[in-house]
Amino acid sequence: MKNFQALGLSAGLAEAVQLIGFETPTPIQEKAIPLLLTGNRDFIGLAQTGTGKTAAFGLPLLELVDEDSSATQALVLAPTRELGLQIVSDLENFSEKFKKLNIVAIYGGASISEQIRKVKRGAQIVVATPGRLIDMLGRKAVNLSTIQYVVLDEADEMLNMGFKEDIDEILSKTPETKITWLFSATMPKEVRAIANNYMTEPVELTVGDKNTGNANIEHQYVVVHERDKYSALKRLLDFHPDIFGLIFCRTRIDTQRVAEMLMKDGYNADSLHGDLNQAQRDKVMMKFRNRSVQILVATDVAARGIDVDNITHVIHMNIPDEMEFYTHRSGRTARAGRKGVSIALVSPKETGKIRQIEKTVKTTFVRIQVPAGPEVCQKQLLALMKKVHDVKVNEAEIEAFLPAVYDELKDLTKNELIKRFASIEFNRFLDYYRNAPDLNVNASSSDRGAERYSTGDRFFINLGKMDNLEKADLLEMLDDCCNVGKKHIGKIDIKGAYSFFEVEKEKSDAIVSGLQGVEFEGRPVRVELTEGRRESSSKKSKGRSRSYEGGSSRRGAGRRR
Ligand code: AMP
Numbered sequence: 410m411k412n413f414q415a416l417g418l419s420a421g422l423a424e425a426v427q428l429i430g431f432e433t434p435t436p437i438q439e440k441a442i443p444l445l446l447t448g449n450r451d452f453i454g455l456a457q458t459g460t461g462k463t464a465a466f467g468l469p470l471l472e473l474v475d476e477d478s479s480a481t482q483a484l485v486l487a488p489t490r491e492l493g494l495q496i497v498s499d500l501e502n503f504s505e506k507f508k509k510l511n512i513v514a515i516y517g518g519a520s521i522s523e524q525i526r527k528v529k530r531g532a533q534i535v536v537a538t539p540g541r542l543i544d545m546l547g548r549k550a551v552n553l554s555t556i557q558y559v560v561l562d563e564a565d566e567m568l569n570m571g572f573k574e575d576i577d578e579i580l581s582k583t584p585e586t587k588i589t590w591l592f593s594a595t596m597p598k599e600v601r602a603i604a605n606n607y608m609t610e611p612v613e614l615t616v617g618d619k620n621t622g623n624a625n626i627e628h629q630y631v632v633v634h635e636r637d638k639y640s641a642l643k644r645l646l647d648f649h650p651d652i653f654g655l656i657f658c659r660t661r662i663d664t665q666r667v668a669e670m671l672m673k674d675g676y677n678a679d680s681l682h683g684d685l686n687q688a689q690r691d692k693v694m695m696k697f698r699n700r701s702v703q704i705l706v707a708t709d710v711a712a713r714g715i716d717v718d719n720i721t722h723v724i725h726m727n728i729p730d731e732m733e734f735y736t737h738r739s740g741r742t743a744r745a746g747r748k749g750v751s752i753a754l755v756s757p758k759e760t761g762k763i764r765q766i767e768k769t770v771k772t773t774f775v776r777i778q779v780p781a782g783p784e785v786c787q788k789q790l791l792a793l794m795k796k797v798h799d800v801k802v803n804e805a806e807i808e809a810f811l812p813a814v815y816d817e818l819k820d821l822t823k824n825e826l827i828k829r830f831a832s833i834e835f836n837r838f839l840d841y842y843r844n845a846p847d848l849n850v851n852a853s854s855s856d857r858g859a860e861r862y863s864t865g866d867r868f869f870i871n872l873g874k875m876d877n878l879e880k881a882d883l884l885e886m887l888d889d890c891c892n893v894g895k896k897h898i899g900k901i902d903i904k905g906a907y908s909f910f911e912v913e914k915e916k917s918d919a920i921v922s923g924l925q926g927v928e929f930e931g932r933p934v935r936v937e938l939t940e941g942r943r944e945s946s947s948k949k950s951k952g953r954s955r956s957y958e959g960g961s962s963r964r965g966a967g968r969r970r
Contacts, residue, residue: 435461445469451611459744479531480555488566490516518687539575625743650792668706678704782842891923
């Protein structure tokens, strides 16, 4: 593998990069740097975040820009303030020895006059988010007529965020002769259109397969009912005590709700969403970056540009509506050659979407099981023991306290001591998980269920174990009275005094009318749609009364009287 100097970088820059700790170029750097250094070709780089693309365009840019001229020569457009600031910080780190070089960041949510002042002082490189740059252009505070290089970073994200018109306007103000480099994780037709409109015979380079996710990401999913998703999330978090994770929700409200519930349940979590102002967002990000927050719950939009290394898990509370969002979400882990895991919590209805993503992202998802209570306890216990094993003992200071401690514990054997010690924290988990149910939706029924009950209704019925009701009784009753056979019925959940069952939507009316006037073990049967939309009460229907008795042991013994 080549080193940075062999790629054509000057000795000074190659040394700066090495000092930062980059020993060998990443694949995109190895391919793109020699090409971009020529400074005469338009370029498209299809690369995920975390592949080292900032250095791939940043290092050539620093070589090509003339620091002796104060004209603005390079413009980098990025979708978010976070990404923009990260690019500026990387470029500044690489170019510490370029004393005359000014790199200015332009982004919303901060003082525009301060940014105008900085540009006016002379900025060879401007890194901007499109919206704020448009403001600056409106005030004639930036001159783009001297631009030689434009970099569009995370072009697909910029378009997703609705910056298409801004980008068009900005590019129209740059000279025809400029060279454009475009980076994108995915290549939807909108990005292709930008390339066609603004680039001349670009060299196209793909790191990995075009639409393929990062190969270092393991894609997993669990199938759980929507109502069990939060419990499943907690199980997964408890099963990975060292997690440093990002959790995605679809809406701001869900994001806030999940984060609040996690905090209430004692997890070290926080949330990032559009209702926060810039200062609040910065604060959350700082806490996450420096690990004082272990779990960040975020919306897709708010999490754009999150470039935190070492995220171990990305968890999706649901499958995003836009397939490309999945790539962006999961791409927040497994950065810079590390491994990462992406876990989607999928309801039976959503399982079809997994196949869709597999096709789009050309990857295979592995179905995993939500860990059972004892597995979680085992994991927690081992984590606790590891903590005990690795704890740094402050020999000098604890010494004075030990005699009293030894005295207090003198009647306990080593094994007793270990057992009690482990129990102190462990009991909490044992209690919580003692009767923990299996949250996994049965594999075969879930996949079939996804198709069958995607538009299903869930009914409450006023009969349960206390009435000797068993699943077989219910199925028989629905078949006999409503003419709704087993194949139209989904999950049945028999509780103590009542039960729930799922039915194909088309059969709901038949259930409501068919159970009118029916009795089970002398009790009038009452069903209700769980949303409370319709009800069939115990009112006896004219001329029709049927009776059932429960308990499958009595099955077949003349149940209809
Ligand atoms: P990027 O895709 O530019 O956001 O980079 C992702 C991460 O990889 C950042 O933390 C970079 O500092 C790091 N990185 C980039 N290039 C290299 C390299 N050649 N060797 C090691 N780390 C790198």
